[in-house]
Amino acid sequence: MAQSAQWPDRQASRYLGKDIPRVDGPTKVTGAAKYTYDVVLPGMLYGAILRSPHAAAQVRSVDASAARAMPGVVAVLTDIGRAARFAGEEIAAVAAETEEIARDALKAIRVDYEVQPFVSNTLRGKDIPDRVGEPQVNSRGEDPDTLWAQAAAVVEGEYYVPVREHLSLETHGVVVRWDADDALTCWCSTQAVHGVAGELAAGLGVPRQNVKVICEVMGGGFGSKFSPGVEGLTAARLAKAAGRPVKLMLDRYEEQVASGNGPDAYMQCKAAATSDGRILAIKADLFGTGGYSRRWAVPFPYSTYTVPNVRAAMHGVQTNAGSQRSLRAPGHPQGCFLTETVVDELAVALRMDPLEFRLRNVRGGVWDQQLRLGAERIGWSRRASLPKSGRFRRGMGAACTTWGGGGRGGSVCEVRIGNDGSVWAGIGTQDLGTGTRTYVAAIVAEVLGVSIERVTADIGKSTLGNSGGSGGSVTAASVSPAVMMAALSARERLAQTAAAMLGVPAGEVRFADGNASAQGRSVSFAEVCAKLPSGGIEVTGQWNQALQRSGVGGVQFAEVEVDMWTGGIRVIKVVAVQDCGYYLNKLATESQVIGGVIQGVGMALLEDRKMDNGTGRQLNPNMETYKVPGSLEIPDIDVVLFDTHDQVTGIGEPPVIPTAAAIGNAVFDASGVRMRRLPMTPKRFFDAQEGRMV
Amino acid sequence: MAEEKSEKKKLSRRQFIAGAGVTVAAVGAGAVFLGNGRNAEKEEDAEQASQALEGAVPITLKVNGKAHNLSLQPRVTLLDALRERLEVTGPKRVCDRGTCGCCTVLLDGEPAYACLMLAIDAQRHEITTVEGLGTPDRMTAVQRKFIEKDGLMCGFCTPGFVTAVHAVLAKNPNASLDEIRQGLRGNICRCGTFNRVFEAAVEAAREMRRA
Numbered sequence: 001m002a003q004s005a006q007w008p009d010r011q012a013s014r015y016l017g018k019d020i021p022r023v024d025g026p027t028k029v030t031g032a033a034k035y036t037y038d039v040v041l042p043g044m045l046y047g048a049i050l051r052s053p054h055a056a057a058q059v060r061s062v063d064a065s066a067a068r069a070m071p072g073v074v075a076v077l078t079d080i081g082r083a084a085r086f087a088g089e090e091i092a093a094v095a096a097e098t099e100e101i102a103r104d105a106l107k108a109i110r111v112d113y114e115v116q117p118f119v120s121n122t123l124r125g126k127d128i129p130d131r132v133g134e135p136q137v138n139s140r141g142e143d144p145d146t147l148w149a150q151a152a153a154v155v156e157g158e159y160y161v162p163v164r165e166h167l168s169l170e171t172h173g174v175v176v177r178w179d180a181d182d183a184l185t186c187w188c189s190t191q192a193v194h195g196v197a198g199e200l201a202a203g204l205g206v207p208r209q210n211v212k213v214i215c216e217v218m219g220g221g222f223g224s225k226f227s228p229g230v231e232g233l234t235a236a237r238l239a240k241a242a243g244r245p246v247k248l249m250l251d252r253y254e255e256q257v258a259s260g261n262g263p264d265a266y267m268q269c270k271a272a273a274t275s276d277g278r279i280l281a282i283k284a285d286l287f288g289t290g291g292y293s294r295r296w297a298v299p300f301p302y303s304t305y306t307v308p309n310v311r312a313a314m315h316g317v318q319t320n321a322g323s324q325r326s327l328r329a330p331g332h333p334q335g336c337f338l339t340e341t342v343v344d345e346l347a348v349a350l351r352m353d354p355l356e357f358r359l360r361n362v363r364g365g366v367w368d369q370q371l372r373l374g375a376e377r378i379g380w381s382r383r384a385s386l387p388k389s390g391r392f393r394r395g396m397g398a399a400c401t402t403w404g405g406g407g408r409g410g411s412v413c414e415v416r417i418g419n420d421g422s423v424w425a426g427i428g429t430q431d432l433g434t435g436t437r438t439y440v441a442a443i444v445a446e447v448l449g450v451s452i453e454r455v456t457a458d459i460g461k462s463t464l465g466n467s468g469g470s471g472g473s474v475t476a477a478s479v480s481p482a483v484m485m486a487a488l489s490a491r492e493r494l495a496q497t498a499a500a501m502l503g504v505p506a507g508e509v510r511f512a513d514g515n516a517s518a519q520g521r522s523v524s525f526a527e528v529c530a531k532l533p534s535g536g537i538e539v540t541g542q543w544n545q546a547l548q549r550s551g552v553g554g555v556q557f558a559e560v561e562v563d564m565w566t567g568g569i570r571v572i573k574v575v576a577v578q579d580c581g582y583y584l585n586k587l588a589t590e591s592q593v594i595g596g597v598i599q600g601v602g603m604a605l606l607e608d609r610k611m612d613n614g615t616g617r618q619l620n621p622n623m624e625t626y627k628v629p630g631s632l633e634i635p636d637i638d639v640v641l642f643d644t645h646d647q648v649t650g651i652g653e654p655p656v657i658p659t660a661a662a663i664g665n666a667v668f669d670a671s672g673v674r675m676r677r678l679p680m681t682p683k684r685f686f687d688a689q690e691g692r693m694v
Numbered sequence: 695m696a697e698e699k700s701e702k703k704k705l706s707r708r709q710f711i712a713g714a715g716v717t718v719a720a721v722g723a724g725a726v727f728l729g730n731g732r733n734a735e736k737e738e739d740a741e742q743a744s745q746a747l748e749g750a751v752p753i754t755l756k757v758n759g760k761a762h763n764l765s766l767q768p769r770v771t772l773l774d775a776l777r778e779r780l781e782v783t784g785p786k787r788v789c790d791r792g793t794c795g796c797c798t799v800l801l802d803g804e805p806a807y808a809c810l811m812l813a814i815d816a817q818r819h820e821i822t823t824v825e826g827l828g829t830p831d832r833m834t835a836v837q838r839k840f841i842e843k844d845g846l847m848c849g850f851c852t853p854g855f856v857t858a859v860h861a862v863l864a865k866n867p868n869a870s871l872d873e874i875r876q877g878l879r880g881n882i883c884r885c886g887t888f889n890r891v892f893e894a895a896v897e898a899a900r901e902m903r904r905a
Contacts, residue, residue, distance in 0.1 A: 025841035026830035028849030029856050031784020031823060038783035099774070100767060169788045169796060169850040169884050219786070219850030220884050252789050433848030433885050587844045595847060595886030623789040623882065631878040634888040 005484060005544055007582045007646055008446060014512075015442040015452060019587040023438045023457060024217065024431070033217045036189040037249050039175040045074055047238045047248030048102035049231060050092040050109050051258065052084030055118035055320035055616025059083060059111060062092055066108040072101040075241040076109075080234055084113070085292040086320050087617040088257030090230045095238040095246050118320035120611040122264050123160075125317040126287040133294030133316035138301075141309035144270065144281035151272030151280050153349035158693045159267040159341060160677040161334045161660075163289070163609040164602075165256055166327055167628055170219020172259045173249030174232045176239045183210035184236060188228060189249075191221040192469030194428050196228045197462035203233045213462040215430050222599075223326030224260035226469050256621040260325025261609060263288045265298050265334040273346040277360045281309035282342065288334075290316060291323035298331040302339035304400040304553070305361045320616055321609075326471055328596070329403060329653035333603055333660060340399040340661035341676060344668065354665065355380055355398060366553035367400050370577040370642055374398065377575040377638055378557040383669065391565050394572070397665025398557045399658035405581075405650035406550025407477030409543045412465035413486040415444060417494065417537040421526040423448060423455045425486065428464035429479045434652055435588030436475060440483050442585065447487035448494070449511030450525050465540065473650030477548035480584060480648050486541025493537045498528045549647035552579040554654050556597070558635075558662040562671040567682030571601055571635040571663055579642045581649030586641070593639045593655040600659020601635065602628045606679050753814050757782055758826030768814050773797045775813035776823065784824035784853040788882075795881030798854040798861075799823050805861035807880075824853035827860055835905070836860055836898040845894035847885035855881050859895045867903055871896055 010017030027033040052059075062078040075095040084091070092109050096102035125131040148154055168189075175187040183206065190196045193213045201208040218225070228236075235248035250259060269284040288296045296316030301307045347357035355375055362368055375381075378396060386394035413427040425444045431437045441457035448455075458464060467479055491511060498516035499506035501523050508518040515522045529536065557575040562568070574597050583589040606627040610619040620626040660678060668674050673689045687693070750765040755772075757780060764779055773790075776782040776799075788796040790809045797808040800822040808816075828834040836859050839845070846852040855878065862869055862877030869877065874895045883891070 019844075021841045022844065022846070024849070025846065026833060026837075028846050028852050029824075029837040029840045030828055030830050030833060031782075031825045031853045032830055033849055034783065035786075035850065037787065038777070038781075040778060040781050040783075098767075099778070100769060167884055169786070169794070169848070169882075171788075217849060220848045222884075252791075433846075435847075591844045591847055591885075591887065591890060594889055598886030598888060599884075622791065623793040624791070628882060628884060629886075629888075630882055631875045631888055631892075634875075634892075637889055 005488060005547055007547065007648070013446055015446045016584055017582070017586060020438055020442050020452070020585040021587065022435055023441050023452065028217070035170055035217050035219055036173060036175060036187045036215065037170050037219070039187045039247065041175065041177060041245040044175070044245040044247055045095040045097060045242055046099040046102045047093060047095045047235050047246045048099065048106055049090050049234060049254065050106045050111070051088045051254065052091055052113070053087060054084050054113055054115050055087045055120060056116040057084045057113040058116065059091060060114055061112045063110040064092060067094055067105040070101065070105050070108060072097040073105045074244065075238045077234065077237055077241070080230065086257070086322050088254065088322060090234070093234045093238060095242050118616045120320055120613055120616045122266055122287055122289045122317045122319060124613065125289065125319050126266065126315065131318045133318070135313040135315050136297055138310060138312040138314070144272070144283035144309050144311055147281045147309055148272055150274070152275035153346055154270065154272045155342065155345040155349050156270045157676055159269060159338050161265045161337055162678060163264045164262040164327060164607045165609055165626060166222040166224040166260060167626065168220035168222060168224060168255070171250040171252065171255040172225060172229055172231055174228060174235045175245060175247045176236045177245040178239055182206045185212045185214065186228070186232065186236070187214045188232060189218045189225060190215050191225045191430060191432055191471060193430050193460060193462040194466060195226055195469045196232065200228050200232065200236060203228070204236055211462065214460060216460045218430065218432060221432050222328045223330065223471055226471060229259070252623065253621045256626060257322050257618050260327070261322055262327030262330065263290050263296055263324040265338060267338050269338070269342055271342045271346060273350055277350060277352050277357055279305060279307050279343070279346060279361050282307050282312065284312045285315065286312060287315045287317050289319040289321065291321055292318055293323065294318045299335035300338055302335045304363055304367055304402050305339065305343060306363050321611055328599065328656045332403070332657045333600070336399060336401060336657045337661045337664065337678065340658065341664055344397065344665040345674065358398060358400065362400060364553065366579060366644065367555060370553060370555040370579070371398065373640065373642070374555045374557045374575050374577045377640060378559060378573065380557070388670070391563060393562050393564060393670040394559065395666045395669025395671070396557060396559050397662045397669055398555060399661035399665065401554040401556070401654045401657040403473060403552050403654035403657070404550045405473040405477060405552050405654070407481060407543060407548040408468050408474050411467040411478045411482040411543045413482040413541045414465050415486040415490040415537070415539055415541070417490055417529055417532065419529055419532055419534070419536050421529040423450060424458060425455060425483060426458040426464045427467050427479060427482060428459070428462055429467035429475060430460050430470055432470050434475065434592060435585050436479060438588065439476065439480060439584040443480060443483045444487045447484065447491050448525070450514050473652040473654070476584060476650045477648045478543060481544040481547035482541045484541065484547055485544050486539055489539040489541055490537050493539065494528055497531050498523060501528065501531060547647060549581060549645060549649055552581070552649055552651060552654055554578040554658065556658045556662045558659070558666040560663060560666040560670055562667055564671060567685030569605060569667055569680055569685065571633070573636045573638065574659060574662070575638045575640065576655055577640040577642050578651055578655055579644050580651045581644065582646045583641060584648060589641060589651065590639045592652055594637050596655025597637050597659050598629050598634060599656045601633060601663070603678060604660035604663040604680055605633065608679050751814070753817055755813060755816060755821060756819070757821045758823060766813060768812065770813050771809055772811045772813045772816040773808035776808060782823050782825060786850055786853060788850070793882070794851070795858060796851050796854040798857045798881065800857060800861060803864065805858055824857050827856065834860070835901045836863065836894070839894040839898040839901070840891070843890045843894040843897060845887050845891040847887050851881060851883040855883065855891050859898065863895070863899050863902060867899060869899055
């Protein structure tokens, strides 16, 4: 059975591979869905955290006597941090009757800081030796320095991708309620209910089985929400001290300075190509910051191209700024932008069509096929006739992407079928907005031949069967095989009962349209359930390797219009060809790709964490100055699901990777201005036009 | 009754003014304001101002057709009053300063950011949140189209977008795609559902015109 398991043919399926509206759609569009931020418990207090205003400081003392004396303040913790390595690091915390009182109390806490020197960004820190870690060198083939003479084209330059933020709309945070002295329930906005339960248990010294983590719905994570964080553990301690439940949600400032970011990447690079249009060599020094840690690297050169001779040294720079966390395809959008920009420059230097140059250098047939398909969809042949003079100029660009997306073992799904015909599927995974809950229900409905409304998909609780964190685009390929195997087991049991009712061998029974049928006879699903042995069916399914696979490719093409007078860049259209294996829900899969492209537009044109060198503080810790795309920046997006096999593969991350690079290359095609620094703001356009890196 | 109510309103209004001053001042030095009594004409007023800062005042909010009597500090925003006091949690707190639109409600039918308004100032207005537009069992055309077109992912911005689309289409049932985009300028979605939100809005408008 395990070996023969396979996904149903999409042509013949009722749900899988079709457009399946989200099962939690009705609660989300009516405001009925309860997120962590929405939880209000009887007697609940509000927690808030005092953060260091200094980028580097030791705490000499904390005086919270005035805060403790304030009416409405119930608990105060003065020991959550003794040093600040960035402006915004946690120092003390309070719990009070209202959030307003809690924030007042923070202002009444007096902290004596010993302020220390700091470095707030990579571009400064890279020149300070003791701030730079040991280089990690990506090396293959000959030393590029011995090869420049053989090259037909050499390009050289400085490039920069800034620090970007996750900007999840629901901030990090929890509601914690102690149910006994060593047992608690924690509502947490997280990408890993089981992981958070484990961390809370370890951090609080309580048995793992006594920690219940709940995350029914969550408002975005993008890689930043795997841990309960300082805020989670602090809320639990406050709740314990107060003897009442505590809600502690970060505010927008805290979210932006202290809940993770995607690191930057500065590069000095020299690259060469041969006269027959092949990449010959790349030599580069790269610097970036993950915050206080010196650990940092990006995939460069990006693995979609064959580059025979490489020396690329990665240097991590220690800065006094918030720590990096995985941000949707960690490192890849940076590595892709740097590589694809260099690749495009080489094509231009060789006077070769950038598409043709890519076709000669991509590492595999997938990208070859996808580049040809994408070129056709965007109309690459129109490129020569697009307006290239006057105020508004148009151009096209391309870039390639790659990702894993295979599943991980260990997921366990339980399926229960009651004598009353009810169907329940439970697995301790979580839905980040990707549609997990919907495909859990759809798989079971498909296999049992019942309508999706009959199936209750129960997820988002650490008390359900094991499943890992939702990172690395692994969720679909980890969860769906376990659900499939559980559903198949349940169907086998149903078939035995149905076979006895129909007087046929169990192997002949087919389940479809709410009936069990064989040899022209049929009984309803409900009738079969009524005849099940008492207690109905309870089965579990384990992850099955045969139902999933890793490794996806993709390409994107962008068409842009550049306003030569203002430097404004408008993305007109993006074609996203995405290798995606067996997609479970076409609608949600396309939405993932659209969402990736839109975040890529943000990376290309808007997103830039700004640190102030004078104070060490972030200058734009809010949503009006840290800009993300809004309704007027959204291009037409043509999603092409490129289906190369019949196993499930995750695609949450790959669609965000190539967008900024494709847009940058299109800007060059339109205007002749090479934008080597993101985001491509109007000012940067003129800087680049005048050859300033800045 | 009417007499008593207007008395309360008068009191609330004065306290609100003091409270609003504090809200602004609190960023730097809330306590300083208390001491200098700058806005108080008489000692009595200074007394009231300090009560306004520390104490709760009675207010009445009419939310989704139902009146609620509340006692809260004048500095509490409409958004926080809805979410934390009334547990009307459809409107979300995201930017908390009028940028993202996730807290969009209708105030007498007009879209408004609930985070930019004090609860005390929202009295006498008909406040409609996403919960008041439709329920899971009785969804509006806009809500149904959001689901059909997949105009939502994590769903945290969705209540704001649904409410904003209702407002746009109420004003202009013939709104074009471009007008819908313009109407949604005040809403941010981080998952990136925009294209499908536009489709949902266009389809909903079409269906509403037919009805």
